[in-house]
Amino acid sequence: MQAPTGGPKDSIPPKLLNVSVPNLTRNFDHKEVVFEFDEYIKLNNHYKEFSISPDVEKQPDYKIKKKKLIITLPDSLEKNTTYTINFGNGLVDFNESNPFKNYTYVFSTGPELDSLTISGKVSNAFTKEFDPKEDLSVRVLLIPTRQDSIFGKKKANIFTGVDSSGNFKFQNLRADTYRIYAIKEENNDRIYNHPHELIGFYALDTIRLDKNIENIYIEYAKGKPKEFKIQDRKIQKDSRITLSFNQPLDSPAVRIIDPEELNEKAYVKFSELKDSVNIMLEKLEFDSIKLVISDYNKDLDTTLIRRSKNEKYDRELIPQLNITNKVNKVEHITITSTFPIESIDKNKIILKEDTLSRRNFQLQKDTLKDNLYHIRFNWKPKKSYELTIQESAIKSIFGDTNKEFKAAFAYDEAENFGDMIFKINGLDSNVYYIAEIIDEKKTKVYDRKILYNSNTLHYTKFPGGKYLLRIIKDINGNGRWDGVDVYNKIQPEPIWYLDKPFVIRSNWEQNETITPKFE
Template sequence: MFKKIQSFFVGCFIILSLNQCAKRGSPTGGPKDETPPVFIKAQPPIETTNFDATRIRIYFDEYIKLKNLKEQLIISPPLENEPVISPQGGASKFIQIDIEDTLKLNTTYSFNFGQSIADNNESNALVNFQYVISTGDYIDSLRLKGVVKDAINRKADEYVSVMLYKIDSSYTDSIVYKSPPTYLSNTLDSLPVFNFNYLSPGQYQLVAIKDENSNNLFDPSLDKFAFLDEPIFIPTEDLFLLNLFKEATPYSAVIPAQVSQQRILFPYRGPKHIIPEIELLTQLNDSITTFTEKIKSKDSLQFWIHPPEFDSLQFLVRVPKLDQIDTFTVRKKSTVDLDSLTLLLKPNGALKTTDHAVVETSTPIARIDSTLFSLFKFDSIPVEFELELDQTRRALNVHYQRDFADEFKLNLLPGAVEDIFGSSNDSIEKKYRYGQLEDYGILQLSIEGATYPIIVELLDGKDQVISTVNLDEKEPLTFDLLEPATYGLRVIYDSNNNKRFDSGNWLLKTQAEEVKYFPDPIEIRANWEIDQTFIIRN
């Protein structure tokens, strides 16, 4: 008995010792698996003709999973009812597709999985795997290639749907709003390149849509759009370029809303250069003050009223250029708050000599007492200034002589500013510091090869516009007082000379105005001057 127990403990000791040794010298497992799944077979087989099945299975040599299938899978021609595809959320050695639609006769269908198929362990993708079948006697085999670019932005959007509509007796321009295309492709998320395979010969209209609703239809209020000016004939060896733009939204008034006791908001939609007018139709007492303001950087107007003594107000909103008139009635709300006067002194940080002090207010200004303003240079030297009320009556510009390295202090005593509701400010002060001349750089720019008129835009590192210059003829440009940073340049061909970028329109068959980007970033350093030539090649 003792020998058996002793043997048992010895055995356990040996097993534990081996286990500890195994931990100290555990194997690495070999090189990482970087091989994508391998296609084995499909039922029905790939390139089956006279296809009439409702279920498809595609087999692989290992467990696979499907990633971002909604974005990656392209079925062409598109199906009215989406097929049921598995696995989703799990792993399997096969993909199952259950077709819940009636397929068109004599048509080649392709299922391009993009980068959605990956092995279950290491996520190695099987790129652009296609399952192809035909409901007819043969597989269509023609191809088409091209590139999508953005009309105004440097980089094109990802996942742009590219579409071919067959031009036959039923084709009209309105088909892009109503019906899915004959063939569908996509640029996916890597390069703005599209490829069509398995096409039949014929005449087609080529378009592209940044399809925000994922419904294969063009919604001008949401989607960007691109089209070729002329139909294409397949087969062709040409490479096509599509210029993606957002159509200008037609003007429309939006129902106004009372947002405070003294303020009614009038939103609208449309091009930035179209601003409606508001006319109050309701007769008010002479003691009531009203004021209409355009909100900066928003497509909205604000109607101010004091005192807010009304039950309802009727307004007429119109755009004279468009001969469009809307009438609205706003009923008074008792649940909204009163607006109160607050002041904000701007700008902040180190200023350029082109900057000046600004007093912004939360409510419209009615009166200013300049005797309650004071401006000092280096804290003690009084400085002469002029006050200018902005047309919005929500900003007060303070003008004065300034130079590099100057420092100022602006003081406002109580009562310096009074709004239309009779409220006035408390004491407030702010210091302003101007940078040194050597803190900034200069860009000297010449442009070669342009067709005038043009719009030249200086951009920051995120392609936001810093400065705009309109040119009717060739001339050198100087951008000075530039902070050290990386900048960009673009030129807009202002073909109608209206001093702004014009987008395209599908029904009017107009393309967006042409835009050229300077190919390289421009580095501006402090106390440096750079001479740069922008050569535009068409």
């Protein structure tokens, strides 16, 4: 036996027929509320979807009995308080799981029902967008200023979710002064306490609620932790000592304090964002190593790493090229490595054009970027190339050398390069700006320039294609975008996006005047 097939699919959510204690009841003193529906129902992730606001220490008990939802309330309800139970998507029909969406049940344990509302919108401070696929987990927290000491320590009692556009609304609030936060959580505990959580706060700090308030706008971003910490530390298999931090630094330094003599020949390389560091030593002849991280010569954190005596490290200088299978006359070829390069022997680099060996290529060390070399050549169409970096062609500062390395590629005949010039109005002459050419998904950066006391952006012989322009107002001049510092009430640095993609066309020079607005 089985259910009959065919017929239209049920897409209608359950319909509420009756509530044992009517919605918006005052002087509420019941222990149980029964909701009766027109069809069989079930709970769906109700521990996450159902919520009561203000929060209670012991949560209500939710049970299903055929077509009824039975909510048993705890004994700890406060007197003269308006409570809201939000169903979210936690109740669905039994067969097709059609949700009974966003129903709220409101009651007051006193003679009055609080009726004030706060509504607004949230978005990501970096993208200036709300992504319903990624950001529906955002919660908006409302904390009376008299309780603001609980922030980051205890759950916020008053909270709400957001819809697919990032809109939120608090209802049935009492008159009071509040602070309001938006948080994209990692652990669903309504507490800002995780290093990867995004946080935002209302720009005007407090809200005096004595009438309905609309159009509250909050941007959330990666927050600056209250205290700097070394988050992770390890000795890699290739012998690099790697430290990662819970926040980027501005003027970082690392110092070995035991064994102190290792400082003399240590090579230190911070990441571009300065949120991690690699320390490389000539030899790892120690049982343990103690390091301290500082910023602007102020010591921030110390760590001790122990080395296993039986651990073997395979340190090899591996060449890293900027190409895969194509090369062009604008970018040419670059060589770098994880380990610091002391020299490259041009005589041990073999460039073949088809089958012929070519020696008239240029090998130059970059004048600005450490550990980067360039190979330039008059590449030709319809030719195949092979680059061989022979064994021991590259030598590190510790005397390590490379094994033989080969790469095959061809010349990119597209010649798809154009020029783009932006004339920018309204920039402050004494403020740093970061201009970035990015893809339409806002995830990949193709070019990055620092602007100071300048109002022109030149992109010469830039690869053709469709791009977005992003300009960051770098208020503190540290060369990167900084998110929110909720503890010191500092909003994320302003970002502006050109409102439409622009196209760089082959062999064209284009000019455009733009006026960024940083809100």
